[in-house]
Amino acid sequence: MVRAIPLGLRAAGVIFVALTALFLLAPLIVVVGVSVSESQFIAFPPDGLSLRWYQQVLSSDAYLGAGWISLQIAVLVTVMATLIGGSAAIAIHRRQLPFSELLATLFLSPLVLPTIIYAIGMLMFWSAAFGPVTPAVLALSHTVVALPYVVRTTLAVLSESDPYLEQAARTMGANRLQRLWFVVVPQCLPGLAAGAFFAFNISFDEAVLSLFLRGPTLTTLPVQIYGQLEFSPDPSVAAVSTIMIALTVALIAIIDRMLGLTKFASS
Amino acid sequence: MNDRTENLLLALPGVLLLALAFFMPIAQMLALSFSGPEGLTLQPFARFLSDSYYLGILWRTVRLSLLITAICAAIGFPLAYIMTKVGPRLRLWLVVMVILPLMTSVVVRTFGWMVLLSRSGLVPELLRDWGFVGRNFALMQTETAIVIGMVQVLLPFMTLSILGVLTRMDGRLEEAARTMGCSFLQTIRTVVLPLALPGIVAGSLLCFTLSASSFVTPNLLGGTRIQVLAASIYRSVTATPDWPFAAAQAVILFAGILLVLIPYIKLTGSKHG
Numbered sequence: 001m002v003r004a005i006p007l008g009l010r011a012a013g014v015i016f017v018a019l020t021a022l023f024l025l026a027p028l029i030v031v032v033g034v035s036v037s038e039s040q041f042i043a044f045p046p047d048g049l050s051l052r053w054y055q056q057v058l059s060s061d062a063y064l065g066a067g068w069i070s071l072q073i074a075v076l077v078t079v080m081a082t083l084i085g086g087s088a089a090i091a092i093h094r095r096q097l098p099f100s101e102l103l104a105t106l107f108l109s110p111l112v113l114p115t116i117i118y119a120i121g122m123l124m125f126w127s128a129a130f131g132p133v134t135p136a137v138l139a140l141s142h143t144v145v146a147l148p149y150v151v152r153t154t155l156a157v158l159s160e161s162d163p164y165l166e167q168a169a170r171t172m173g174a175n176r177l178q179r180l181w182f183v184v185v186p187q188c189l190p191g192l193a194a195g196a197f198f199a200f201n202i203s204f205d206e207a208v209l210s211l212f213l214r215g216p217t218l219t220t221l222p223v224q225i226y227g228q229l230e231f232s233p234d235p236s237v238a239a240v241s242t243i244m245i246a247l248t249v250a251l252i253a254i255i256d257r258m259l260g261l262t263k264f265a266s267s
Numbered sequence: 268m269n270d271r272t273e274n275l276l277l278a279l280p281g282v283l284l285l286a287l288a289f290f291m292p293i294a295q296m297l298a299l300s301f302s303g304p305e306g307l308t309l310q311p312f313a314r315f316l317s318d319s320y321y322l323g324i325l326w327r328t329v330r331l332s333l334l335i336t337a338i339c340a341a342i343g344f345p346l347a348y349i350m351t352k353v354g355p356r357l358r359l360w361l362v363v364m365v366i367l368p369l370m371t372s373v374v375v376r377t378f379g380w381m382v383l384l385s386r387s388g389l390v391p392e393l394l395r396d397w398g399f400v401g402r403n404f405a406l407m408q409t410e411t412a413i414v415i416g417m418v419q420v421l422l423p424f425m426t427l428s429i430l431g432v433l434t435r436m437d438g439r440l441e442e443a444a445r446t447m448g449c450s451f452l453q454t455i456r457t458v459v460l461p462l463a464l465p466g467i468v469a470g471s472l473l474c475f476t477l478s479a480s481s482f483v484t485p486n487l488l489g490g491t492r493i494q495v496l497a498a499s500i501y502r503s504v505t506a507t508p509d510w511p512f513a514a515a516q517a518v519i520l521f522a523g524i525l526l527v528l529i530p531y532i533k534l535t536g537s538k539h540g
Contacts, residue, residue, distance in 0.1 A: 005451050013349055017361070020346055024368050024419060027379020030389070034382055044382050044389055088281035091274040103278060110289055114480030114524065116497050117517045121292035124299055124510055144289045147281065176273055205372035207483050212504065222374045229378055229487055238382075241375040248370045252363065261362050262355070 028245055035238035042235055053239040063240055066224035070204055073135060073220065077142040077203035082196045084143070085150030089191070090184055092151070093158040104155075111148045118145070119212035126213075133213045138220075141213060142203040149202065150195030157191030190259055197255055201248070300514035311515030321499070321516075328496040329523065331410060331485075332478040335417045339474045340467055342418070343425035347466070348459060350426075351433045369423035377484045380416045381407070384488070408490035416484045421477055425470035432466030433459075472531055476524050496520050 030044050038048030057063050085107070091097065092104050110118065122141050126133055169183045185192075207222040214223050221244065228237045255261055303310050315321045350361050368376060383390050384406040394400045406412050440462070444454040482497035489495070494502075496516060503513035 009451060013345075016345060017349055020342060020422075021361075021364050024364055024422065026383060027376045027419065028368060028371060030379045030382050031375060042382055042385075084281045084284060087277040091277035094270075094274055096270055097274050097278065103282075106285060107281060110285075112476075113293070114476060114497075114520065116480050116482060116500060117296070117521050118289070118293065120500065120504060120510075120513055120517050121296035122288070123504065124514065125292035125295040128295070140284070140288045144284065147284070151281075176268065201370050205370070205374075207372060207374045208481075211483075211501070222372050225372075225374045225378065226483065226487075229374070229381065233378070233381070237378060241372075241378055244375055245371055248367060252366060252370065256359075261366065262359055 031238050031241045032245065034235055035242040037235055037238075039235070042233060042238070053235045054243075056236045057239045057243070060236070062219075062224060063221070063236075066219045066221045067240075069135060069218065070221040073139045073142060074200050074203040076136075076139045077146055078196050078200045080139070080143045081146040081150050081199040082192055085147045085195060085199075086154050086185075086188060086192050088147075089151045089154035089158065090180075090188065093155055104151075107151045108148045110144050115145060115208045116212075119209045122209070123212045133215055133218065135218055138210060138213050138218060139203075141209050142206055143199075145206070145209065146195075146199035146202045149198040150192070153194040153198070154188050154191035157188055161187040194255070194259055197251060201251060204247070205244070296514045296517060299511055300518045302511065311512045312519070314512065315515060315519060324494050324496055324499050325519070325523070327410070327493070328479055328520075331413060331417070331495065332475050335414055335421060335478045336471050336474040338414070338418050339422050339425040340471055343422055343429055343470060344460070344463060344467060346422075347426050347429035347433055347463070348455070350430055351436075365423045365426050368419065369427075373420055373481070373483050376420060377416055377487045380412070380419070380484075380488060384412050384415070407488065408492060410489065410493060412488040413485045413493065413495070416488045417478055417481065420481070420484055421474045424473045424477065425467075428470030428473060429463055429466035432463055432469075436462050468531060472528055475527055479524055480520060 033044050033046050034042050035053055036049055036051065037043050037046030038050040038052070039046070088103075088107055092100050092107065094100075097103060118141070122137075123133070126137055130137075165187070166179055166183050169179045174182065205222060206220075207226055210220040210223045211226065214220075219227075221240065225237055225240060228234075252261065300311060301307055301309070315325075346361075346365075350358055353361065382388055385391075386405055386407065388406075391400070391404055391406050395402065395404060406415075436459070440458050441454055444458045445451075449457065479495075480497050482495065482501050485493070485495045486498045486501065489498075491498075491502075497520065500513050500516045500520070503509050503516060
């Protein structure tokens with residue numbers, strides 16, 4: 001440990017962290033505050049306390065419909081991204097394919113390209129070649145964006161795994177499928193789990209792709225909120241947003257329980 | 268089946284997905300940006316680059332992105348450094364403080380800023396009460412609002428990039444500098460900062476790219492009057508369906524980002540993108 005950091009600097013550090021925390025969390029606190037307000041108008045600090053806006057949200061077809069679509073797409077994306085990304089990561093990790101370096105770059109490339117550029121490309125390509133965008137197409141595009149995260153987390157876990165376990169299993173007579181299922185996949189599990197959480201979160205909160213690839217019957221929750229904000233924000237938007245924040249808090253708590261948040265964050 | 272076939276089979280679904288749903292759409296968009304009614308044309312590009320309105324949008328995008336990136340680095344470096352120095356319990360809370368906003372939808376966070384920065388919102392009201400600004404002061408629909416909102420959206424990326432590098436730093440290097448007579452601030456400047464540089468570079472690239480290409484926050488906080496390139500692209504797609512022009516703007520955006528990315532990556536030889 002480094003000793004004797006000047007007292008003034010320590011105090012400055014504490015104040016700095018407190019101010020940064022306030023800055024980072026302020027929008028979330030405000031949204032939660034507005035959602036429990038009694039007032040007709042968006043008010044922070046809230047006037048009075050009431051859950052009427054939650055009641056309104058839970059009886060609103062627009063919000064419930066959008067939420068249901070978001071949830072379905074997010075689950076589909078989580079399954080697809082974890083399966084496809086996980087198996088690709090295993091193949092890349094083994095480095096037996098002649099072009100595995102290229103393959104690794106290929107799978108990480110959606111990270112580098114700004115989502116808005118991909119969104120336009122997808123919209124133009126799909127509507128020109130196949131017609132209107134369906135929920136499945138939206139899920140496909142979310143999967144492309146989530147894929148690099150799964151590949152990365154799985155590769156990170158695999159790089160710390162014991163390379164001889166698979167050989168051992170082979171000498172013991174395990175066939176290909178058995179080796180994959182009983183030896184390799186269990187080693188990948190923490191990475192697959194982290195990737196799956198990322199994928200769900202990315203899909204559920206994704207606004208850009210969903211805004212470009214929306215249709216009359218294809219509105220996800222973030223798109224619904226965006227539309228409300230552009231035209232007529234009222235406290236019910238805050239109630240929906242608070243529900244989304246609560247979901248994020250739950251997700252973070254699960255990640256911390258399963259994987260350890262500190263390790264997860266600095267990896 | 269041999270090993271190679273097995274690995275090919277494992278990678279195949281992903282390769283197919285990326286080919287069909289990623290590379291083909293991008294290629295299509297590239298082609299569209301160069302295509303006019305009579306074949307190959309540069310007309311959409313010429314239109315953008317000869318119009319002072321669009322050049323203004325481009326300049327604003329670059330200027331704001333650089334400013335946002337610089338502010339993120341200025342806050343993110345000390346924050347990440349402090350995170351490596353505190354005890355495990357406090358560190359967990361600081362990580363939550365960074366991750367929670369990161370994982371919350373950008374739309375939701377922007378909504379929070381809309382409430383805070385609006386005419387009767389908390390921030391302008393406090394500034395007025397404390398006498399910092401006059402009665403007619405407004406924050407919404409200004410570039411300042413965009414910067415405030417975007418820094419909050421992107422700060423977690425910067426902090427985590429730097430944190431990743433700093434947690435791998437050998438703490439004894441700092442002690443060595445201290446025993447050799449460096450003051451605390453000298454140690455930061457001559458030891459910690461250079462070692463954190465790869466993280467700062469990676470975080471800056473991420474912040475710049477994300478900042479230049481985001482439109483949800485700039486659109487909602489800046490309004491239609493203060494447009495950035497990404498918002499202009501969105502408008503070209505939704506309001507006035509002009510796909511070749513939208514595609515051309517996207518190509519210009521990406522070319523601009525590459526122009527910043529490539530020298531940066533060359534300079535540092537870093538593999539992080």
